[in-house]
Amino acid sequence: MNSFDKVIWSEGMFLRPQHFQQQERYLERQLVARSQQADHYFWGFSELQLDTEGFAQGRVGLTRAKGIFKDGTSFVVDESTPSVSLAIPQAVSNELVGVAIPTRQASRQQVAFEEGEDLLARYAVTEQEIVDTTDTTLGAVNLQLGRLQIRLLLASQVDANYEFLPIARIKGRDSKNALVIDTAYIPPTLNFIEVKNNLLSFLVTAVDLLNEQVKRLSRRLSSSAIQNGSSSLTQMMMLSVINRYHAYFHHLLSSNYHHPEGFFCYLQMLLNEMAVFLSEQRAMEQFAHYDHDDLQASFAPLMGQLNAALNIVLDDPYEVIEFVDKGHGLRVAQLTDLNLIKQAEFILGVKADMPMDSLRKHFPAQAKFGPVERIRDLVHLQLPGVNVQSVEQIPPQLPYHSGYVYFAFQQSGDLWQQFARSGVLALHLAGEFPGLEMEFWAVRNKNR
Structure with missing residues (x-):
């Protein structure tokens, strides 16, 4: 049973490693709880780069990655991290592959002192020379540090012992036996501006569609037919709606951070406002559901509706x-x-x-x-x-x-x-x- 209660410190107590471990668990739980309150969808990738060269050999690997697991554990994969890759069995098709770490359990060994000693230990011990930054003249000392044991697993290999974040969906193999990755799949994402997956492509498409409709409506409103009494009010109101969202989406493109839930909400708001002009019901017939673990299913219908709505040329009545x-x-x-x-x-x-x-x-x-x-x-x-x-x-x-x-x-x-x-x-x-x-x-x- 996991315990996250606070350690009671008192004068003269006999300190054991368990005291510091328990205090660490307590502080980590406090941090995770605050993160969950600040943002309900706090897990996913803020940076993700796959090693595409390994696909030809049937391997999936990570070049760079940064993110947060659902238990609140943050992680980084970069050039200083040991290789993170996985050989994919020949028969695998239509299956997710992702990064995994052992779950945090107070009753289980959390540290592996030898490589491969305990695959369910969250940390592998490494030794590093650390300088005393208060007085650098004292020199460096070797410290034992715990490096998070990150590995790649197939979704079918994941059980209750692991935290798991999918990075890609494997469709199968091509004629040359290379891995075929589903390019439509979108992993859980925290910052799609940096991750540069399909969400960024959706944003670019939305900006382009809005920009074209702004030009189209502006031309119609300045034409002689409009000046002579066609439906200028309706089209002016539509132009006002499109201008508002065009400015917001254009701002997202120039920013360096944005969570997909915000983009999803504004897309749905835009479609609902456009329905006033394009739908007999004057509103969306059905609202979409945001699923942070299935962003493809969340966004694809909205982008289809947006493309249809913004490619409609409104005829004057x-x-x-x-x-x-x-x-x-x-x-x-x-x-x-x-x-x-x-x-x-x-x-x-x-x-x-x-x-x-x-x-x-x-x-x-x-x-x-x-x-x-x-x-x-x-x-x-x-x-x-x-x-x-x-x-x-x-x-x-x-x-x-x-x-x-x-x-x-x-x-x-x-x-x-x-x-x-x-x-x-x-x-x-x-x-x-x-x-x-x-x-x-x-x-x-x-x-x-």
């Missing part, structure tokens, strides 16, 4: 189409996108210096609409053109214009089909309509 005055009562409007014929409802707003009831009654009788190549015949032969009908309610996407009378086009018949092919609609207007103003819109309707 309507297009403003200008009737150009050609003289002699003839006006011509040209569509720049023939797809609007099938996707949109066409609304004409008319205003004149006359009673609205009179305008509503007389305008359809004196206005003749048709494809530009037929308008002359329609006028001279007094044939009916494309039918328009007065409407009391306009589509909610359109802005309100005081004093306007609205008409909807009947989008059927031979004349309309000719207009659909050419994209040019002509209007011949007889009679007098003093102070005439017209607005012509193609209102996108996703139900069409």
Whole structure:
């Protein structure tokens, strides 16, 4: 049974090694408890570099590593550390491999004085010359120090005697019998800016996507179509959201430390805010779960959703189409996108210096609409053109214009089909309509 109680020091007590060992256990437990309170996901790697040259020989090794085990033990693997590698059996496939140390148990031998003497001892004894830094003239003395016994194990080899942190997933062997490592796997990470695994690639991708969407929305907001009354408010709000997260993610790229949980939270917040513009539910249908031990499963769905959301080009809810005055009562409007014929409802707003009831009654009788190549015949032969009908309610996407009378086009018949092919609609207007103003819109309707 492990005991982490504090040693009671008193005058005249007979000191034994157990006193210092127990005090050390107590202080270590206090440090771990504080770390756990400060950051729930405190374990993982802040630096990790595999020895990729060993893959061809079927070995996994560490060049450099720095991190913290789940029991709070910190570790470092560098050029001063004995080689840390593992020969992988031929039959191993789809299995995790990682660094392991023996667990801390008060009732078990914690120190191995000879190499290989006790594989479950946490520390191997080494001798080093240590200088007295209070008075360096006294020279150095040899001290016995304990070096943490770090080894690599397969997940299937790990039991309750070991603390374990996976570093990679082995997929199997290739045609040359070299190890194949799962490049999508992400080990538990404390600082993905330094570890430089897929999380850093995700961050770079997010910044690039946000940057492209900022440019795209900025161009749309400065275009003439927007200035003439399209959905500038919606797109301005979306640009505000994207600008906010773009600045934050760009800051992460320039920093030297960031924990993946923070990145995960901000990604999910961004997607939830984007859902206001892109989802009928106006929110994410299901929130993702953060799993520090399975970062690939945590982040991959979010990155897929982010890529989809930021590659959507928002269509304006309507297009403003200008009737150009050609003289002699003839006006011509040209569509720049023939797809609007099938996707949109066409609304004409008319205003004149006359009673609205009179305008509503007389305008359809004196206005003749048709494809530009037929308008002359329609006028001279007094044939009916494309039918328009007065409407009391306009589509909610359109802005309100005081004093306007609205008409909807009947989008059927031979004349309309000719207009659909050419994209040019002509209007011949007889009679007098003093102070005439017209607005012509193609209102996108996703139900069409």
